[in-house]
Amino acid sequence: MGSPVMLAHPFRGRWRVQNSPADRVPSHGTSLFALDHSIDLVPVDARGRSAPLRPRSLLRPEPPEWFPGFGRELLAPVAAVVVAIDDGADDHAARRGLPSVTYALTQRARLAEGWAGLAGNHVILRAGEDDSVFLALCHLRRGSIAVRPGQRVEVGERLGACGNSGNSTEPHLHLQAMTAADPSRARPLPITFPGGLPRTGELLDIH
Secondary structure: OOOOEEOOOOOOEEEEEEOOOOOOOOOOOOOHHHOOOOEEEEEOOOOOOOOOOOHHHHOOOEOHHHOOOOOOEEEOOOOEEEEEEEOOOOOOOEOOOOOOHHHHHHHHHHHHOOHHHHHOEEEEEEEOOOOOEEEEEEEEOOOOOOOOOOOEEOOOOEEEEEOOOOOOOOOOEEEEEEOOOOOOOOOEEOEEOOOOOOOOOOEEEEO
16 A cells, blocks of 8 residues: 555644544544545643533533634645635534434434535645645534635645534544545545554644
8 A cells, every 4th residue: 555644743732532543444444435544633621631521511412612622723734735625514513422313313414415424624635746645634613714725735834723513523633645535436545643653542742
């Protein structure tokens, strides 16, 4: 498959790793939509929490605004050209507790919409020496995307903000690399970061 795609961390501050391909492949339990080597990154506070855990957190939906990482800045992990954006999905309530029938129904509806319904608001970048690497950053906050298709971005340039759109139970960033802009036709590509690919549960503190 070749060497992993080297990425800069697409954020600053403290984030927790989830669903890392360092632990298993496919990292999300499926090879649909080139998800094999994708990774989830959750913004957390100084205590490593995505949000304080309240009694209602296990029973009821929570507004995404309760999460300190909601709206945290997301940065370009490579020098690239913006291929596509989607900024029309609402940021829905977070659900950290028991699964609900309502969420199961909305999840089914998103799956029926295909990858775009699962990704929510997202940015797709084209990178690589021969333009053969495509990166998708998903679940962005509605109205936060700061780039447009055809725009050239450099490493560290602002792309948007962390949100809770698409198939997301709490504000986080889903990141994946692939061989084409259309995940339904692309093959997955492995990724890595400076210092190596972090494992699930690891805390990253980037300044």
